[in-house]
Amino acid sequence: xxxxxxxxxxxxxxxxxxxxxxxxxxxxxxxxxxxxxxxxxxxxxxxxxxxxxxxxxxxxxxxxxxxxxxxxxxxxxxxxxxxxxxxxxxxxxxxxxxxxxxxxxxxxxxxxxxxxxxxxxxxxxxxxxxxxxxxxxxxxxxxxxxxxxxxxxxxxxxxxxxxxxxxxxxxxxxxxxxxxxxxxxxxxxxxxxxxxxxxxxxxxxxxxxxxxxxxxxxxxxxxxxxxxxxxxxxxxxxxxxxxxxxxxxxxxxxxxxxxxxxxxxxxxxxxxxxxxxxxxxxxxxxxxxxxxxxxxxxxxxxxxxxxxxxxxxxxxxxxxxxxxxxxxxxxxxxxxxxxxxxxxxxxxxxxxxxxxxxxxxxxxxxxxxxxxxxxxxxxxxxxxxxxxxxxxxxxxxxxxxxxxxxxxxxxxxxxx
Amino acid sequence: xxxxxxxxxxxxxxxxxxxxxxxxxxxxxxxxxxxxxxxxxxxxxxxxxxxxxxxxxxxxxxxxxxxxxxxxxxxxxxxxxxxxxxxxxxxxxxxxxxxxxxxxxxxxxxxxxxxxxxxxxxxxxxxxxxxxxxxxxxxxxxxxxxxxxxxxxxxxxxxxxxxxxxxxxxxxxxxxxxxxxxxxxxxxxxxxxxxxxxxxxxxxxxxxxxxxxxxxxxxxxxxxxxxxxxxxxxxxxxxxxxxxxxxxxxxxxxxxxxxxxxxxxxxxxxxxxxxxxxxxxxxxxx
Numbered sequence: 001x002x003x004x005x006x007x008x009x010x011x012x013x014x015x016x017x018x019x020x021x022x023x024x025x026x027x028x029x030x031x032x033x034x035x036x037x038x039x040x041x042x043x044x045x046x047x048x049x050x051x052x053x054x055x056x057x058x059x060x061x062x063x064x065x066x067x068x069x070x071x072x073x074x075x076x077x078x079x080x081x082x083x084x085x086x087x088x089x090x091x092x093x094x095x096x097x098x099x100x101x102x103x104x105x106x107x108x109x110x111x112x113x114x115x116x117x118x119x120x121x122x123x124x125x126x127x128x129x130x131x132x133x134x135x136x137x138x139x140x141x142x143x144x145x146x147x148x149x150x151x152x153x154x155x156x157x158x159x160x161x162x163x164x165x166x167x168x169x170x171x172x173x174x175x176x177x178x179x180x181x182x183x184x185x186x187x188x189x190x191x192x193x194x195x196x197x198x199x200x201x202x203x204x205x206x207x208x209x210x211x212x213x214x215x216x217x218x219x220x221x222x223x224x225x226x227x228x229x230x231x232x233x234x235x236x237x238x239x240x241x242x243x244x245x246x247x248x249x250x251x252x253x254x255x256x257x258x259x260x261x262x263x264x265x266x267x268x269x270x271x272x273x274x275x276x277x278x279x280x281x282x283x284x285x286x287x288x289x290x291x292x293x294x295x296x297x298x299x300x301x302x303x304x305x306x307x308x309x310x311x312x313x314x315x316x317x318x319x320x321x322x323x324x325x326x327x328x329x330x331x332x333x334x335x336x337x338x339x340x341x342x343x344x345x346x347x348x349x350x351x352x353x354x355x356x357x358x359x360x361x362x363x364x365x366x367x368x369x370x371x372x373x374x375x376x377x378x379x380x381x382x383x384x385x386x387x388x389x390x391x392x393x394x395x396x397x398x399x400x401x402x403x404x405x406x407x408x409x410x411x412x413x414x415x416x
Numbered sequence: 417x418x419x420x421x422x423x424x425x426x427x428x429x430x431x432x433x434x435x436x437x438x439x440x441x442x443x444x445x446x447x448x449x450x451x452x453x454x455x456x457x458x459x460x461x462x463x464x465x466x467x468x469x470x471x472x473x474x475x476x477x478x479x480x481x482x483x484x485x486x487x488x489x490x491x492x493x494x495x496x497x498x499x500x501x502x503x504x505x506x507x508x509x510x511x512x513x514x515x516x517x518x519x520x521x522x523x524x525x526x527x528x529x530x531x532x533x534x535x536x537x538x539x540x541x542x543x544x545x546x547x548x549x550x551x552x553x554x555x556x557x558x559x560x561x562x563x564x565x566x567x568x569x570x571x572x573x574x575x576x577x578x579x580x581x582x583x584x585x586x587x588x589x590x591x592x593x594x595x596x597x598x599x600x601x602x603x604x605x606x607x608x609x610x611x612x613x614x615x616x617x618x619x620x621x622x623x624x625x626x627x628x629x630x631x632x633x634x635x636x637x638x639x640x641x642x643x644x645x646x647x648x649x650x651x652x653x654x655x656x657x658x659x660x661x662x663x664x665x666x667x668x669x670x671x672x673x674x675x676x677x678x679x680x681x682x683x684x685x686x687x688x689x690x691x692x693x694x695x696x697x698x699x700x701x702x
Contacts, residue, residue, distance in 0.1 A: 043522065047530030047630055205670075206677055208635045211430060211625055213556070214670040217422040233532035235631055241625070244537065245422075246544035246551025396463050 014185055016400035018232040033072040033325065034330045037100030038312070039080055039090060039115075041107050046082040046232065048263055049308040050107050053129060056309035057104060059297055060316030068320045069211050070326035076100055078280070082107065084114035091115045095122055099258055101330035104315050105129055107308070109151075109180055119143050125337045127315040129308065133183050136359035136389060145340050145358040147318050147347070148311045149280045149389075151180050152187025152404055154257040156391040157270045157364045157384045158227065159188045163195035165382070168224035169200050172217065175229025175256075177204040179405075184229040184256050186404030189411060191391060198413035204406065207231075212238050216245045220415065225252035228259040235259035243271045252276070260273045260369060262306030272376055282309040282348045282362070282367045282378040289317075304377065310348055317347045348382075359389045421550055423667050424687030429556035431663030432563035433622050437636055438598070439570060439656055440614030446587050446650035447607050450499060451514040457520035458612050462487045462619025463628035464524055467533045469620075476538045476620070483616040491612020495605050517633060523629050525541040535623030555624055562621060566614070567656050574652060583607060587650045642685045648698020660695060 020396055034199045040056060041050030054077055066073050076098045078090040087106050095118075096099045102125050109132035120141055121124050128135065128144050131151040135144055162168045173188060175181030181204065189199045201220045205212060219226070228235050234277060242248065248271075255277035262283050265272060283294040283304035293313060297305040305313065322339035324334055344353045350363035364387040367378035402408050417462040441455045462483040469479035494516060502508040537555045544551040574580035582603055594600050619628070626632060639662070647658030662681070669680030688695060 033692070042530075043525055043630075047525060048532070051530050203674065205674075208631070209677075210635055210639065211433075213426040213430065213553075213625075214423065214667045215674075217419055217426055217667075218671050232626070236532065236534070237627060241553070244542070244544060244555065245554035246546070246553075263531060267531060 011296050015233075016405050025079040033074045034068060034102070034328065035074045035076060035098060035100040036319070037091070037094035037098060037103045038075060038077045038104060039087060039094070039105030039107075039111070040077060040081040042077075043080040043081050046107055048232065049261075050079070050082070052263055052306065052308035053105060053107060053312045055297070055301055056305060057316050058313035059293065059300070059309075060320075062312050063296075064320070069323035071323075071328045080106060080111060082111065084110050085380075087111040087114050088118065088185045091118055095124055100124070101333075102319060102336070103127070104312055104319075109135075123333050125333060125340055127319060127340075129311040129315070131180055131183075132355070133389070136355075136357040138403060140357045140400055142358075143337060145343070145354050145362050147314045147316070147343075147349075147352050147362075148307070149257060149364075150359055151183035151357075152204070152362050153228070153387060153389045153391075154278045154280060155184045155227075156191045156246075157387055158254060158256065158366070159197075160192035160195065160384075160391075161278070161382065162225060162227070163197045163407055165194050166252070168192075168197055168252075170200050170223040171227055171254075172201040172203070172220055172223050172251075173199055173227045173229065174203040174205070176206050176207045176231055176234055177406075178231075180231060182406040183404040185227065186406075186408060187391075188227050188229070189255070190404075190409050193411075193413065200412050200413055200415045202411055202414065207234070209234075212241045213245070216241060216247065219247065221247065221250045223251050225254050228253065228255040230256070231258045232280075233264055233298055235261075236264040236272075239268075239275065240271055247404075248403045254278075260378070262304040262378065263308070265306075265369065265378065269378055273371065275369045276367075276381070277367050277378065278364060279307065279367060279378070280362060280364050281307060281314075282380050283310075283363055284367070284372075284377050284379050285348070285350070285365070286380075287346065287350060289346060293348045304375070314347045314349050314352065317345060318343050318352055321345045350385075355388060355395075358391075361386055361388045363387065418550055419671070420556040421548075422552060423671055424691055425550075425552050425556070427664040427667040428660065429661045429663070430667055431660030432556075432560040432562050433618070433625065434639060434643050434662055435563045435600060435656055435659035436559070436614070436618035436621060438640040438647075438659060439566065439652070440611035440618070441640045442644045442647065442649070442652065442655040443614070444611035445644060446500075446584055446652075448604055450509050450513070451506075452608075452611070452639065453510060454494065454517045454520060455611075455615050456627065456633035456635075456642055457517040457645075458487050458491065458615040459622075459640075460524060461490065461620040462616030463495040463623050463626065463632060464533065464536065464559055464619075466526050466620025466623055467528075467535050467628045470535060471533075476535075476624075479535075480617050481622040483620040484613045485616075487616025487619070488609040488613030491615075492605055492609040494612070495608035498602075499608070515623050517637075521630065523632050530630055530665065532629035534627050535620070536613065559621060559625075563659075566617075567652075570652055579603075579606070625658075638682075642681065645685050645695055646688050648695025651695070651697040654695055654697030661696075 040053045080087040080090050104127045109130045113129040126144050133150050173185045175185045219361045253275045257279040260277050325339040326335045364384045365380045366382040368381050370379040444452050464477040465486050466483040469482045541555040545554045582598045643658045647654030670677050
């Protein structure tokens with residue numbers, strides 16, 4: 001079946017390019033491999049997610065014997081260290097020395113912003129993993145598509161769930177003091193308050209806060225729940241200290257898409273049980289593609305794939321589909337980019353298609369930490385389909401307002 | 417009211433942790449005038465060694481002892497092989513220790529990977545202590561007690577033993593100490609081992625709060641610098657008191673003006689360097 005489909009796509013791609021395309025040139029080119037550059041982080045504090053990014057795309061390529069659209073694929077991996085200045089240097093190396101035709105990554109929003117202009121001038125189709133809102137909103141980059149999520153895309157959903165399903169009235173929010181944390185929590189606050197909830201306290205500890213003791217001491221306990229907008233390992237550190245301060249059971253813990261990622265969950269114990277989080281992926285999804293991917297990943301690496309591994313694995317599928325559509329011609333950047341934007345395929349995370357700004361419109365899941373076969377998993381409780389980065393708002397009026405920040409939208413219900 | 421009580425306890429516990437972190441740094445800086453920038457990395461290495469020992473099924477205190485010994489040996493090797501050649505060359509020392517800090521950090525990443533490794537709180541201290549309607553993590557009080565014990569032990573070592581007398585003599589006037597026959601060479605190695613070992617011990621004991629993760633080194637080093645500069649170089653008592661001052665400033669600063677957490681943390685250091693370069697209790701200009 002796959003062969004038939006591929007043949008069909010190749011055929012239709014060739015047909016749409018016109019019959020006049022010289023087959024000779026195509027034949028010569030097809031000996032040349034397609035080169036994908038992966039911008040990831042393999043050293044420093046962000047390395048955990050970065051190594052997963054590499055493993056995710058490697059899994060994808062291995063499953064296909066390093067072939068996409070009938071051509072060999074070369075993956076060039078660059079370690080940015082999570083430092084924007086290095087990201088800039090590395091992307092130049094990838095494009096100018098290694099001649100990559102497509103980019104995946106980078107991991108962090110500030111890295112993506114650092115190479116934004118370069119990608120525009122070089123016109124390199126980029127499948128981004130980083131979540132920064134404005135990259136696909138007020139300052140969209142025509143060479144970006146994002147198959148993961150914008151910062152607030154998932155937290156909108158969680159806020160709706162907290163207000164309507166959990167019937168929470170009062171909540172507190174805490175997140176890392178970085179743009180990603182601000183955007184995620186601002187989106188949560190907006191939807192929660194518009195649905196009758198009240199955010200009574202907002203806390204933003206520094207990204208590298210050595211200890212959450214001082215924040216936990218201030219936490220208001222006369223609330224229904226707390227929303228965690230943490231990234232990396234901070235969610236896991238916070239939850240442990242939350243329990244040590246005797247707060248367990250005093251309020252429900254609800255997490256954003258990176259609060260309790262599978263990559264962190266493997267190091268946690270019973271303290272994580274019952275915590276609900278929201279994400280565009282869970283290793284527990286039971287679609288046919290993920291039923292192959294997640295167990296395969298677990299078998300190879302010994303743990304479940306999470307946000308980052310799934311991010312590049314899904315991006316791999318999006319890329320392959322677009323390459324099929326352009327008959328494997330990665331040098332025709334405009335056609336490849338157009339094909340990327342037209343993506344409409346099932347993937348490990350569920351169906352993927354993009355809005356006109358290059359951001360995913362896809363399924364988002366409410367998950368709950370449960371124990372299964374002696375390991376902790378993010379079991380899927382509820383699925384929200386076709387979630388856009390604009391949630392239920394009209395894109396025009398959404399974009400007419402300022403980007404989410406620490407203080408926007410203003411919180412009117414804070415109690416001191 | 418409850419918040420302030422918990423914050424006070426938080427401040428004390430953080431102060432205890434900071435003392436575990438910075439006492440070794442202060443000891444080395446005081447005697448050898450080496451700003452040992454590997455200190456954060458040694459703290460992290462200690463956390464990883466401790467985590468590994470605990471994962472092999474031993475208890476927290478065995479792990480802490482193992483970390484103390486292993487990191488002391490690592491410290492001894494660094495001192496003997498590298499820093500020894502750089503005596504009287506402060507820039508060289510700073511650069512060499514900074515380079516070593518990066519090397520140790522990458523070494524940890526290769527061995528232990530990029531994921532944080534949690535260090536379990538010992539079972540008997542896992543549930544919070546309840547009194548007067550306040551819940552507070554028991555382990556933090558244990559840290560406070562341990563840091564006081566270590567503080568007293570170091571004080572006795574420096575003030576009441578022959579080794580301590582030699583160290584004090586060296587801190588005050590190294591040339592004179594050499595002249596009266598104090599074996600400065602061995603003394604340096606011993607102090608460096610002790611300082612490094614304390615970092616390793618702190619890494620393991622602080623583990624249940626910080627965990628072992630890549631980047632722990634860079635998070636901890638500035639805190640050690642703040643404490644030592646505030647307390648004054650060469651003064652153990654100064655380091656002890658400064659640890660608690662910083663603990664209070666940080667905990668209450670974050671509660672009162674959370675947006676300015678780092679300003680509150682670093683401003684006192686800048687002020688002290690500018691207006692009282694000897695630190696609050698020290699005698700030597702930094």
